[in-house]
Amino acid sequence: MALTHQEIFERYVYAGAVNRDPDAIAALFTEDGVYDAPLAPDGHPLHGRLVGRAAIRAGTSAYHQLSTRQGTVNPERSAYVLHDTPDPDVFIAEIDVAFDEAAGRRTTMSLVQIFRLRAGQIAMLRDYFTEPPSGVSAGR
Template sequence: MALTHKEIFERYVYAGAITRNPDAIAAMFTEDGVYEAPLVPDGHPLHRLVGRAAIRTGTGTYHQRPARHGTVNLERSAYVLHDTPDPDVFIAEIDVALDEAGGRATTMSLVQIFRLRDGQIARLRDYFAEPPV
């Protein structure tokens, strides 16, 4: 039974932002899958990753970094999914609510474009820019 776009997206969020599990993230991609974060600078661990091994390594490196921008607040975070005429493409608009030290609350907004093949992610473009330190 094929997963819905919502199920794929929620599994991806659970594997990444919640459990920070590079093996689970990589397993969601096709063997030749591509992860791109076009707005981050060259040299960033997530800039462009091709293949499951690179996705596993890059996301693992990224998730080992200390959380610089606060803790994700799932209750205040939100997303909207948009289907496209192509059943293998959907777009996620995400507002990640962050609780920072000292009680300050901020939001990081981002857009992700998912392209699927046989129920797995073949290409993910993740449009986010990390705030400066």
């Protein structure tokens, strides 16, 4: 039974944002899968294209070891919307991740992800994100 776009997305979020498990993230990709973060700056662990499970595992592992966030994710204020496309192997996720930081500050990281699937696995994930500077209030 094929997984729905919702199920694939939820597995990706659970493996990454919730469990921060690079092995589980890499396992969601095809053997030759590509993770592409075109907006990640030079020197960022996810900068450029990560090709293959080993590169995806290494890049996401290095990313999750960074402590760029001082706050915690607020699931009640975080949200996402999935968009199907005419191509059944492509869907788009719009995501707002809300953080509660020290002294009552709130920030939001907004991003768009484009998923291209092959045989129920991620063949290409294009992740458009920029991380807000720590301590910058988004007012949400």
